[in-house]
Amino acid sequence: MKNILILGAGGSLAKQVIPVLLANPEHHLTLFVRNAASVRPFAGERVRVVEGDVLNAAQLSAAMQGQHVVYAGLSGNLKAMAQNIVQAMKENSVKRLIFISSMGIYGETGEDHGAVLEPYRQSAQVVEQSDLDFTLLRPAWFTNDAEVDYELTYKGEAFKGHSVSRKSIADFIGKLVQNETLGIRQSIGIAKV
Numbered sequence: 001m002k003n004i005l006i007l008g009a010g011g012s013l014a015k016q017v018i019p020v021l022l023a024n025p026e027h028h029l030t031l032f033v034r035n036a037a038s039v040r041p042f043a044g045e046r047v048r049v050v051e052g053d054v055l056n057a058a059q060l061s062a063a064m065q066g067q068h069v070v071y072a073g074l075s076g077n078l079k080a081m082a083q084n085i086v087q088a089m090k091e092n093s094v095k096r097l098i099f100i101s102s103m104g105i106y107g108e109t110g111e112d113h114g115a116v117l118e119p120y121r122q123s124a125q126v127v128e129q130s131d132l133d134f135t136l137l138r139p140a141w142f143t144n145d146a147e148v149d150y151e152l153t154y155k156g157e158a159f160k161g162h163s164v165s166r167k168s169i170a171d172f173i174g175k176l177v178q179n180e181t182l183g184i185r186q187s188i189g190i191a192k193v
């Protein structure tokens with residue numbers, strides 16, 4: 001049995017990730033949301049819904065108890081969120097984190113994305129400086145295409161591609177959860193090439 005905490009469970013990417021993870025009957029999900037109504041369609045016996053705020057350290061730490069894997073697909077004050085996540089995982093001896101960031105945080109796309117990426121850069125630094133078994137995912141622009149078609153690039157390599165389907169990212173996240181040695185302490189770009 002694997003317990004997986006989904007932070008930002010009402011998000012557009014999480015909504016594709018949740019069914020992929022539930023396809024494995026060993027997986028038990030905790031959906032952490034500010035508003036339970038946003039994940040009502042996923043109600044089921046292997047799904048627990050917890051209302052809380054990632055910026056509330058006590059609520060986050062309580063949700064972290066007994067988890068094996070944490071998925072974070074969040075928007076907002078990402079640096080403060082990353083700090084709270086790292087701290088709550090430490091407090092609860094949870095090691096495995098899959099954190100959704102963005103393409104471009106290292107200048108690897110060759111484009112100047114400007115200040116808009118600053119929260120992604122800062123939160124990535126917090127995650128990379130932790131001693132967690134993290135995977136930072138740097139996706140290209142999301143699409144709703146019903147295809148699984150992606151290539152990966154690693155930190156230090158030039159980013160390839162401009163967009164990627166949510167379905168593709170969810171597919172790779174399913175693999176990361178399944179294979180406990182895949183992507184550990186790596187920052188991985190994902191896009192259709």
Ligand SMILES: NC(=O)c1ccc[n+]([C@@H]2O[C@H](COP(=O)([O-])OP(=O)(O)OC[C@H]3O[C@@H](n4cnc5c(N)ncnc54)[C@H](OP(=O)(O)O)[C@@H]3O)[C@@H](O)[C@H]2O)c1
Nearest residue numbers: 008010011012013034053054073074075076102140141142
């Ligand atoms: N869209 C793209 O093309 C693209 C490309 C690359 C990277 N990204 C990034 O990938 C990440 C995931 O994307 P997404 O589309 O799934 O994001 P999203 O739809 O904006 O979802 C983010 C989720 O975070 C939750 N959240 C925000 N603040 C919170 C807090 N304080 N406590 C608890 N939950 C909180 C939101 O909850 P509420 O529902 O309560 O607001 C929302 O469900 C984002 O950082 C996004 O910027 C996106």
